[in-house]
Amino acid sequence: MVQTGHDVGVAFALNIAAGAATILGGMVVFSKRLVYLANPLSLAVALSISSGVMLFISLVEIFGESVHLLTEGLKTDDMTEETATGHGWLGATACFAVGIVLIYLIDMIVHKISPEHEMTEIENLEDVRESMAHLTLFGYAGV
Numbered sequence: 001m002v003q004t005g006h007d008v009g010v011a012f013a014l015n016i017a018a019g020a021a022t023i024l025g026g027m028v029v030f031s032k033r034l035v036y037l038a039n040p041l042s043l044a045v046a047l048s049i050s051s052g053v054m055l056f057i058s059l060v061e062i063f064g065e066s067v068h069l070l071t072e073g074l075k076t077d078d079m080t081e082e083t084a085t086g087h088g089w090l091g092a093t094a095c096f097a098v099g100i101v102l103i104y105l106i107d108m109i110v111h112k113i114s115p116e117h118e119m120t121e122i123e124n125l126e127d128v129r130e131s132m133a134h135l136t137l138f139g140y141a142g143v
């Protein structure tokens with residue numbers, strides 16, 4: 001079924017805006033002025049806001065949809081609507097908890113196998129910016 005109308009245009013506009021914001025955020029490392037603004041406090045605030053938005057979307061939109069779909073999928077003929085909804089909530093909550101544990105385990109494994117490094121200092125960010133600029137200018141030319 002093909003979707004048409006105002007909602008499709010809004011969805012595409014939001015996707016384009018999200019892509020532009022991602023590109024702009026990635027280009028920060030190429031600007032010396034913006035690298036100086038990327039101190040630990042501003043990065044912590046920006047990451048806190050973005051993680052809050054992602055948690056809100058996860059808990060409100062996706063979780064509610066998963067409860068609805070699990071309720072429909074688990075419902076049998078001899079089951080009441082309230083029981084099916086309860087099973088849906090239980091299943092969605094269990095899947096959410098398993099996801100949290102899985103991400104925590106992956107985080108522990110990655111920290112065990114990867115070396116420790118610090119990339120929060122301004123000098124390190126400038127070194128990364130300069131190496132990326134050198135790679136961009138000379139890496140593809142074969143120099």
